[in-house]
Amino acid sequence: xxxxxxxxxxxxxxxxxxxxxxxxxxxxxxxxxxxxxxxxxxxxxxxxxxxxxxxxxxxxxxxxxxxxxxxxxxxxxxxxxxxxxxxxxxxxxxxxxxxxxxxxxxxxxxxxxxxxxxxxxxxxxxxxxxxxxxxxxxxxxxxxxxxxxxxxxxxxxxxxxxxxxxxxxxxxxxxxxxxxxxxxxxxxxxxxxxxxxxxxxxxxxxxxxxxxxxxxxxxxxxxxxxxxxxxxxxxxxxxxxxxxxxx
Numbered sequence: 689x690x691x692x693x694x695x696x697x698x699x700x701x702x703x704x705x706x707x708x709x710x711x712x713x714x715x716x717x718x719x720x721x722x723x724x725x726x727x728x729x730x731x732x733x734x735x736x737x738x739x740x741x742x743x744x745x746x747x748x749x750x751x752x753x754x755x756x757x758x759x760x761x762x763x764x765x766x767x768x769x770x771x772x773x774x775x776x777x778x779x780x781x782x783x784x785x786x787x788x789x790x791x792x793x794x795x796x797x798x799x800x801x802x803x804x805x806x807x808x809x810x811x812x813x814x815x816x817x818x819x820x821x822x823x824x825x826x827x828x829x830x831x832x833x834x835x836x837x838x839x840x841x842x843x844x845x846x847x848x849x850x851x852x853x854x855x856x857x858x859x860x861x862x863x864x865x866x867x868x869x870x871x872x873x874x875x876x877x878x879x880x881x882x883x884x885x886x887x888x889x890x891x892x893x894x895x896x897x898x899x900x901x902x903x904x905x906x907x908x909x910x911x912x913x914x915x916x917x918x919x920x921x922x923x924x925x926x927x928x929x930x931x932x933x934x935x
Contacts, residue, residue: 748779761822777921866907
């Protein structure tokens, strides 16, 4: 075998090895936190809430009068189904809740996805919300869409400066959150809308907003998962009751 042929065999072999390594690394880097069984169970319809798959994700529709809608962006690299236990509880309070599914489980890849959910029920007053990175994207959507009546941010803070807005906003945080850096949170405070309602849930950690298990860098929760989900839903429903009832 000639040296010339050996060179190209080694070259293309190395190229294929590099490409394979990059594919493996990318798949590992984008591997999401999987939704647990409790989340998948919460996606089943019953006499109180109808759940159906849609082109934008899933929608929870309560049986009875509907007060408004909430379009929800999942946290970064978290399977969206993981938020079903909390969102189902919110729907039981009379809200049409759209759980958005985004490419690569990263809400930044489809920041306008909430438009599809809102378009299905345009006559309702709508809020947008999200957890962690999803909350950041929700704040960007609210900033650029005047039809949004309220903003719900779980363990998140705005990317843009929203301090000039009077948009009703719930900023819900977890006492045991080990993912959000305190200095970043403090620096972001001036960016929230003027009338932001800030609340902290005792014993809850960053991953406790969903059902996907422990998250890297997080602190242990001291509240049971179901109790945490109930508290998140209760506080979010109370906020929506007030924010979406305003003219």
